[in-house]
Amino acid sequence: MPRASSSDGAVPQPASTAVAAKAKPVKPAIRLVDVTKRYRRFAQSHRFLTLKSAFVGGNLFKILRPDEVFTALEGATIDVAHGETFGIIGANGAGKSTMMKLIAGTTKPTEGRVEIDGKISALIELGAGFHPEISGRENVFINGVMLGLSRAEIEELYERIVQFAELEEFIDHPVKNYSSGMYMRLAFSVAIHVEPDILVIDEVLAVGDEGFIHKCLDKIGEFKRRGKTILLVTHGMETVRVLCDRVAWIHAGKVQMVGDPMRVVDAYLDWVGEHVDREMATEERRRIADATGGSGDVARAAKAEAGDAGDTAAVSDEPTGADSAEDGLSDDRGGSEARETSGATETSEITESAESTESTESTESTESTESTESTESTESTETGETRETADPAVTTDTTADASIDNPYEPGRWGNRSVAIESVRLLDGNGRPRHVFDSGDEMTIEMLVSAAEPTGDFVFGLGLFNANGVSCYGTNTDIEDFKAGALDGDATIRFVIPSLSLVQGTYYLDVATHGADGTPYDYHRGLYSFRVNSRYGDVGVARLPHTWEFEGAVAWKAVGGIKAKPAAESAAEPGAAMATPTTPDLE
C-alpha cells in the first residue's frame, strides 16, 4: 500500500498533531481538538418539577439541569488529512457513533472543537429522510436535497443513482413497499452519489447482499482513488485492514490508539482477546465452583461407566456407533440432571446409558452391558478421551445429537485420591491465557496431588468444540506411559507446539484415574479457551498445510481477503481428513 504510507507521511502522528499540523498550509479534512461529549439524562420525576417551576418561576433554563451526566467521549484529538481513509474501531458503546455524530455535525461537542474542511456527507443512518408513502423517485429527490444537492444536480445523477441501486422497475412505487434490502440500496446509492469531499460511513456495509456489498466496496475504493476523504466506522476488521490508511481505536470514550491499521487492529483484537479472556476466566471459575461445590459422587460413577464403554470400544478397535451416541445422550440428560439433583441421578443415568446403547444398535448391546457390569476392569480412560477415540467413526451421530442442544454439561467427579488441584492454559511465554491464535503454542498445565502414594495413575485430557464434538483426546496410558510412583504433588504439562484448531470455542476435559478406569478426579468441560483464526477455514482441526501451484495460475492477493474463497476450499478437504484423527498421533 504505497498510498497508505505516503499519506501517513503527510499527516503528522496524531499525538503530536496539534502543533505540527498548524505549520502545514493545508487544513486537515477533519480535525477534532480535545473533544468531549457529555450526554445529560433527565429523570422523569424531575421533569414534572421542572415543568412546574418552569411555569411558576418562569425560569426554564436554570431549572433544566441534568440528573445524570454520561461522558461518551473525552478529550478526543484526531486529525484526518484530505484523501485519507480513516477507520474508527472499538467495542460497542465505546463512543464511535458519538464521534461520528460530532464529525457529521448532528451533535455538538460539550468541550473542544470540531473542524471540517469540505462538504461532508454522513451515512450515519441510511434512508433517514425517506418518507414511506411517496415513491422512490420522489424520495431520491428529497434525500438528495437533504444531503445538500441542488435540483439540477439530482436530475443529472438520478439515472446513475437508480441504476446503482438496481431499482429501475420499482422506482415509482412507494418506498413503504420496498424490501429492506431495496430500501437500503436506494439510500446508500443516493448518499454515495452526493459526491461529498468527506464521506462518513457508519457500519452501513452490513446491509445488502454479497453482491451489493461488493459494489459498495468498489464505490468506496473509487472514492479513495479520487482522493476523497473517507471516515469509516465498522466492526469489520478485514474491511479496516484492506481499506483504511489509518485507524483510531476508541475505548471507553477515549482515543486509545491511532495509527497504522495493522498495528491498531492487532492491538484492538488483543484487547478483545483479553476481554474475552477475562470473561472466560470468570465463566470458568463459576463452572469449577459449581462442579466442585455439589457432591456429584454418584453421578460420577455412571459417567465413568459410560466412558468405559467407549473406551472398551476404542481399545478393542471396534468403532461403535453405540458408544458415542450413548455419550451424547447420557451427557445431555445426565449432565443436566447431575447439576440439578446430583444425588438422585445415579439410577436414571445408568438406565439412560443402557437405553441409549440398546436403541442405537442391538449388536452393540452386549458390549455396553459388559462395560456396565465390569466397569472397573475394562479401562482407565477418562471419558473425554474415550469419546474422542470413538468419535471418528460416529461423527455424524454425535453431531446430530449435539446439535439438539448443549450435550456437554460441565461436571466433576472421582474419589480424588489423585486430585487435580488446578489447570492452566499457558501460551508460549508461559502466561495463562484463554484466547489463542490458531498456530500458537499452548501448554495445558495440571497440578495434581496424591493423597497417598500410589503406583496406579493415568493422566488424560480431551478437547471438545462448542458443538460437543471431540477434537482430540489422549492419556498417558494410551501412549504407553507405565505408571511408576506418585507421591504428593506433581505438575503435568501437555505441550502443543502449534495449536492446529479452527476458530471457535473449545472445552477441555482433564482427568486422573486408575489404569482400570476408576476415576480419581474427572473435570469435564470446566476449562475452555477460544481460538481465533484469520481464516474462515472449517472442520475440526486445522491441518498443517501449504499451497503449491504450478502452471498458468495467478493470484491477486495471497492470504488476504480476496483469497478467502481459496482458503475455504482448502479447509474442505482438511475437514474431511481431520475426521479420521487417530489417537496415537503423538
Place this chain on the structure above:
Amino acid sequence: MLHALRRVLDHRLLIQTLVMRELKARYRGSALGFLWSFIHPLMLLGVYSFVFTTIFTPQRGDDTDPYALYLFCGLLPWTWFSSALAEANNAIVANGNLIKKIIFPAEILPIVSVLHNGVNFLLGLPIYFAFWLWYRPEGLSWHFFWLPLILLIQFVFTLGLSLFLAALTVHYRDVRDLLANVLTLWFFASPVIYSFSVLEDQGRDLVVNVLQFNPMTHIIEGYHAAIFTGQLIQWKRLGVTGLVSLAVLILGYMFFDRLRDSFAEEV
C-alpha cells in the same frame, strides 16, 4: 438573527421539497387525493354554517351577512393557525430520525409545518372566492390587496409560537396535550364565529379589552376587513400586532436556539 435568516434561506430548496413532500404524502392512498385540500375547508364550512345558522343563531350585526362567507373568511386562517401549531409542536419529536441523522438546521421542521399548512390555506382561498362571486357577483374591493400583509403577520406570529412549542415539546411532551385544549379556548377567544365589532357596539368592555390582547383577534379582523367587509384594515391595531408577532418570532427563535443542541439527544 440575520445569520439565522440566511441559514434558513440557504435551505430554501430543502424547505420547498419538504413542504411538497408533506403535501404529496398527506393524501397518498386516498381516492380523492389532492382534492381533499379543497374538500376539507368546504366540509368545515358546511358544518359550521349548519351549526351557527340552524342550531345556534348567535347575535350578530349586519356586518356578518352572509354569515357563511363571514364564517369562512375567519375559519380558513384560523385552520391554518391551529393546524400549523398542532403540527409544529410535534415537528421535532416526530422527525427525530432526521434531527439525529441528517445535518440541517432544526428550525426548518417547524417552518415546514407552518408553510405547508399555509399552502393548504391558500388552496382554500379560490373556493372562498368562488363562493364570494356566487353571493356577490360585484367582486372584491381593492382592500383585498392588504391580504399579503395580513398573511405575513400571521405567518410571523404562527412561526414564532411554533418554534417555541416545538422546542418545548422536545423536553415536555405534555405540551401536546395541553395545546389541543388551549387551541379550543383560543378559537372561541378569536372573532371567527362572532363579530368583534358587535361586542364593541354592545359595550362589553371587559370582554373586548381581554380579546384585544389576543393577536389572533386582530389578524382575523384583518382578514374580515380586507376580504369580507372591504374596508381599510385597522392600521394601528394590525401594526401593533405585527410588532408583537415579530417579538414573538424573535423570542421563539431564541428559545429554540437555546435548546437546539439538546434536540438530538432528547428526541
